[in-house]
Amino acid sequence: MEKVSSILARHMKKWGVTHIFGIPGKAIVPLLLEIDTTNIEFILSKHESGAGFEAAGYSLLSNSLGVAVGTSGPGGTNLITAAAQAKAFHIPVLIITGHPSIKDVGKALGQDSTLFGTDLVEMFRPVTKFSVRIERGDQVKSYLSHALEKAFSGVKGPVHLSIPADVLTEEIEPFEMNLPESQHVVSSNYHEVIDVLNNAKRPALILGKGVHSSKAYEEVRRIAEVWGIPVMTTPGGKGTFPSKHSLSLGAYGLGGTDESEAYVEEGIDVMLVIGTKLTDMSLAGFREEHFPKRVIHFDYDQTFIGKTIDVPTLFIQGDLKRNLQLIISEMMRRGLGNDSASIRILEEERVINHDLKRNLQQLLDEMNRRGQAIDAELLGVALEQASSIEQYDQGDWLSSKTCMEVMNDVLPSESIIFGDAGSHSYYAIKYLDIKQPGTFFFDDVFGAMGYAIGYSIGAKLAAPNKKVICLTGDGCMFMHGAEVSTAVNSNAPVIFIVMNNSGLDMVDKGMKNMTGKSVGTTYSHPVDIYQFALSMGALPYKCRTAEEFKHSLQTALGYNKAVVIEVLVDPDEVPPTMRRTL
Structure with missing residues (x-):
């Protein structure tokens, strides 16, 4: 016994x-x-x-x-x-x-x-x-x-x-029990997807955090490249697709990019939805006149299928990764997915950034002249070469947008970033570069303030060899900032980046935008994150300029202990979250 x-x-x-x-x-x-x-x-x-x-x-x-x-x-x-x-x-x-x-x-x-x-x-x-x-x-x-x-x-x-x-x-009586193995449920109608996409004139691919759950990063990339489909991510889907990929339009909804909004405005005939229930956060700014003619929706849960966008919907139920793998196998059997796919990407008028496209085309024309091969991986490299990095802006406050530019410059491509609930993460959704899929995690459904602080600590203990970053705000630190002490005491060397604007920024700006005033959204005595972190034994930094932030972040990457970097950001800067309405 x-x-x-x-x-x-x-x-x-x-x-x-x-x-x-x-x-x-x-x-x-x-x-x-x-x-x-x-x-x-x-x-x-x-x-x-x-x-x-x-x-x-x-x-x-x-x-x-x-x-x-x-x-x-x-x-x-x-x-x-x-x-x-x-x-x-x-x-x-x-x-x-x-x-x-x-x-x-x-x-x-x-x-x-x-x-x-x-x-x-x-x-x-x-x-x-x-x-x-x-x-x-x-x-x-x-x-x-x-x-x-x-x-x-x-x-x-x-x-x-x-x-x-x-x-x-x-x-x-003692017993033995193993963890269950995942059951890969497959849809019976997955093969219909190929014909729908073959006939699509102006499709769009929108990715949610279900892609994170299934680790289907490679599969969605293959699907996008074969049909040359522009890719948008929901706020929760941020991190599922590389930002510099030639088909990336960035995020849509709250924190969405101008490119994704422009593409939707010009019309979509087929929307391929993978791993998202399409919440109001994901579709902020999306109106009935934007509805596609048809939706293909991959998900395990049928609850919200066809409820948000009321158009004919092909529901592909079950395991995202396995269903996509079967579609890829079928399209290869039909002769799709060959090496010409990457060239087709350039030929399609689905790439929105025309200036960047022109730069790419000049580069690729020169490569053709030299007889160099063109493939999808090379397109990503060419895109990165063709893009330019903006100079950091300087002012009385450090802008949140500039914070993202510094992070883009300094953080290694494999860094794991957890975005907390607040405007700081929506700046990341709009401006932070995803260099490798599976390196940014954010929830746009429940959104508990301060959750990313704990998530980053648990993640670091599970993967001690990875660089783990928590992007959070002063409001979230008021909620669960004491967990920094847990990071210190458990030897979890997380880098906490705290964007301090002396209030509940997303709510403050949203309330003002919708009602003309805000109530209960700012602190008359803001928290001093530097002193708070110091009191718990973390290594603290306080930054007011881009150079200070850059230096602090570079230094923090070399330490093997919990670091808290407080960044004093402009409290009047308007976050990219104004598309929500009452």
Whole structure:
């Protein structure tokens, strides 16, 4: 026989979990003691929401299970926000909360987590894929199996188990359980996509964060290149396609580029949508007159298919990567996807930046004259050569746009960047260059302020050899900035870039734009991020100019400790988020 707590800890070790995040409490002490015996590192977070964010970031970069632990009552309720954020991000996280004692249910208990107190199981249900209380030891195997299957099947997501303290110490028959393998559900009508795209006159490809979830970066690039389809990303899809690719129009919706907006204004006949539910954030500024004649929509979840854009829609349900792979195989069988595809990209009038296109064409004409080969990879190199880097602007404040230009110049191409909820990330969505797919992560669905602080810490612990950057703001730091202490204490050398404009910038400008005034959006006494970071043991910098920021960022890249770079940005600069309406 073996204690339930021992079985759980042993399995976490078996599954390759190296870090578990949480805050101790009486109800979960038996589990924490067993975790300690397995040499899994328990990371003491500063708030349970932070623990949940960290577990999600860990899962995202480890491509495995994240685990967050909280005690009963408020420990559990604090994890609800993190669960909702993980669900919006499609991240498999196992959340375990405690309860004083199942045998005492119905009596007056402190931090009661049943229906007699704070019913955590019911509270977690809307924000997880599975939530249940384990009331007897003989339920552990079955409920744990259900939870893991839900976490890793279809659209991945968080699950919740409430396990009372006396159940954790109960001895049961030991068992073995593996993490479920992903099931690649394939649509029966994927082959129809080829004919629709072959007949499209002016298509557009729009990518969401489902491409991140499926790691289908190479597949979407192949599809775009074969048909020469201009590519736009949703705010959450930022990072799924290289910015310098000749077909990239940048982002659409909030933080959208002029190029993507101009292309939509000129009309689209077929919109190929991959991995996004098309929220109001993704389609800000998109009106009925912009509707395409037809939509091809790839997604696992049918809930919002055809609801936002009411036109004939070809729904390709299931695993994005696998469906795209089958389409690529089919088009190669038909003779599409050969080496002439890259030349066709230039011939199409779907590349919007005409000045840049002219520069490219001159370069490629010269390459043709010399008999040099042309391929898609070379196009990306040529594009980078043809583009010019703007000079940094200088003024009384550092502009947020300039911050992005400095980051473009300094950060290595493989740096992993997490954008927090706020205008700072929408500047990144519009101006930050994506040099490698899978290096920028942002959520435009739930958008919990401060989540990126925790995500970046968990990600760094999962991938210690990667440079991990958190792009956040002063408002987000007020929410969850104490997690910088977690980074310091857990030796997670994240670089936190904090754009400080003394208020809740996105809300402030949006409220003024829509109503003519703002209420409760600025601080009469702004936070001093430098002093705040210093108090927690991080290495702090305060920057007022582009050169100071550049020097600080270059220096931070050489340190192996948590660094906080405060950038004082123009509080009057209008962010690229004004397309939303009441």
